[in-house]
Amino acid sequence: KAGVTQTPRYLIKTRGQQVTLSCSPISGHRSVSWYQQTPGQGLQFLFEYFSETQRNKGNFPGRFSGRQFSNSRSEMNVSTLELGDSALYLCASSSEGQINTEAFFGQGTRLTVV
Amino acid sequence: AQSVTQLGSHVSVSEGALVLLRCNYSSSVPPYLFWYVQYPNQGLQLLLKYTSAATLVKGINGFEAEFKKSETSFHLTKPSAHMSDAAEYFCAVGVAGGYNKLIFGAGTRLAVHP
Numbered sequence: 001k002a003g004v005t006q007t008p009r010y011l012i013k014t015r016g017q018q019v020t021l022s023c024s025p026i027s028g029h030r031s032v033s034w035y036q037q038t039p040g041q042g043l044q045f046l047f048e049y050f051s052e053t054q055r056n057k058g059n060f061p062g063r064f065s066g067r068q069f070s071n072s073r074s075e076m077n078v079s080t081l082e083l084g085d086s087a088l089y090l091c092a093s094s095s096e097g098q099i100n101t102e103a104f105f106g107q108g109t110r111l112t113v114v
Numbered sequence: 115a116q117s118v119t120q121l122g123s124h125v126s127v128s129e130g131a132l133v134l135l136r137c138n139y140s141s142s143v144p145p146y147l148f149w150y151v152q153y154p155n156q157g158l159q160l161l162l163k164y165t166s167a168a169t170l171v172k173g174i175n176g177f178e179a180e181f182k183k184s185e186t187s188f189h190l191t192k193p194s195a196h197m198s199d200a201a202e203y204f205c206a207v208g209v210a211g212g213y214n215k216l217i218f219g220a221g222t223r224l225a226v227h228p
Contacts, residue, residue, distance in 0.1 A: 004157070033214050043204065043218035056215050090157055094214055103214060105150075105157035 002026065004093050004106035012112045018079040021109045025072050025093030032074040033103065034066060037088040046089075049074055081113045116141045116207045120219035127226055133192040135222045137179075137205030140186065146208030147188045148216065149179055153201045161203075164188060175199070200226045 005024040013019050025032050034046040045058040049068035066076040072093075078085055088110050092103040121136040139145055146165050150158040162173025169181045179190045188205060202223045209215040 031214050033216075035216075035218075042220045043206075043216075045215050045217070048214050050213065055213050056209075058215075092158075092214070101214075102160050102163070103216070105159070107155070107157045 004091060004104050006089075006091055006106035006109050008109060009107065010110045010112075012114060013081050014114055015081055015083060017081050018077060019081060019111060020075050020077050021089055021091075021111070023074045023076075023091035023093075023106060025074070025091075026095075026104055029093040029095050029104075030072055031094045031096070032068055032072065033092045033094075034074070034076050035090045035092070036060075037090060037108070038086075043090075046076065078111075083113050085111065086113045087111060116145065116209055116217055118205050118207050118217055118219035120203075120205050120222050122222055123220065124223050124225065127195045127224070129197055129226055129228055130194050133177075133190070133195045133199065133224065135190040135203050135205075135224065137188045137190065137219060138186050139188060139205075139207050141207060147179075147181065148206040148208070149173065149177070149188075149190050150204045150206060150218075151201050152204065152221075158204065161190070195224075195226045197226050197228070200224055 007022045031050045033048040037043045048056045052068045063079045068074045088108045090108045092105045094101045094103045117140045119138045148163045149161040162171045164181045172178045177192045202221050204221045205219040206216040
């Protein structure tokens with residue numbers, strides 16, 4: 001069974017640009033969550049999608065958005081990039097919509113904003 | 115609001131020694147608690163989870179954790195450290211009613227020396 005796949009693995013963008021990151025969950029999983037990991041702030045929840053609906057959102061500005069498709073694949077978009085957006089972006093998928101089920105994480109996308 | 119505190123950002127042990135990583139949580143409702151491990155340039159892997167079934171939880175790679183409500187703690191232990199245990203460890207709490215939202219501690223980097 002294939003794991004969670006995030007593409008691309010590494011990305012370099014310039015301030016002011018926008019970026020789209022992709023996450024393919026484990027087959028059959030309907031929940032996808034996104035996290036930002038930085039040395040200063042640690043792991044912070046961005047948002048969670050279940051069956052194409054955003055159910056929960058973290059405290060991030062509106063420049064951060066996401067969506068989920070009917071095949072459960074998810075994308076997140078960051079517009080008007082800032083230097084502080086440099087981070088490892090992780091997505092996690094789980095089979096059910098409940099917190100007590102295991103979340104499987106991808107390897108992440110390392111975004112560098114210059 | 116729920117939160118997690120990990121005491122000690124860096125822990126160093128000798129190979130074969132006891133590993134003890136500390137985690138305290140704050141939650142107004144019975145929590146779901148998790149320990150994840152992250153190796154360099156990798157995503158997170160679930161070590162174990164507490165979902166109220168048993169207070170002593172056994173996980174993968176010989177790790178276990180004990181839920182102590184009176185101390186609001188969920189410390190991670192392993193009787194004998196291996197070199198391969200060197201990684202960063204994260205304690206997390208599941209948000210009540212927050213579906214798959216996890217709140218992570220700041221992490222503890224474990225070093226194992228010969």
